[in-house]
Amino acid sequence: MGKAAELIKANxxxxxSKSWCPDCKYAKAIFQKYGVLDKVKIVELDKIDPKEAESLEKEITAIVGRKWVPTIFFNGKEFGTExxxxxxxxxxxxxxxxEQAGLL
Structure with missing residues (x-):
């Protein structure tokens, strides 16, 4: 199991996400609006080691079939994007x- 799969399973x-990304900022704002931002493990790919970020991004792309941030997972499954x-x-x-996902 790769690092991305481990993160998805463990959280x-x-x-x-990427800290500069407007779509990622939108997703974070929605989580904040509903008071659940602290429940979502967010990895800012531009704030970690570049090699690790590249590896995570490739693995997430392989899991969901597209390269995109934000990519959101609930309960180990792809939830979607912004x-x-x-x-x-x-x-x-x-x-x-x-509520159905157990986030609220």
Whole structure:
């Protein structure tokens, strides 16, 4: 098992991110809005060792089939990206979805 898979397994709620990324900032703002930011393990790929970041990014890309940040995992499975959160917000479904995932 690679490092990314270990992080996803070890953290019920996990997000790969980059500190400068507007989409990542949006996702963090949604987690903050619902008071769950501290429950999500966020790895800022641009703030860790570049080789480790490259390895994590490649592994996450292999897991989900695309290279994108943020990539969010709930309960060991891909939850989606900021687009998933935007859709939930636009349909007033975020709270319900977070409750179903055990995040709230």
């Amino acid at each position: 019920k709620y996990f997000m790969s 687009e998933t959160l935007k859709k939930l917000e636009s349909h007033d479904q975020t709270k319900k979805t977070f």
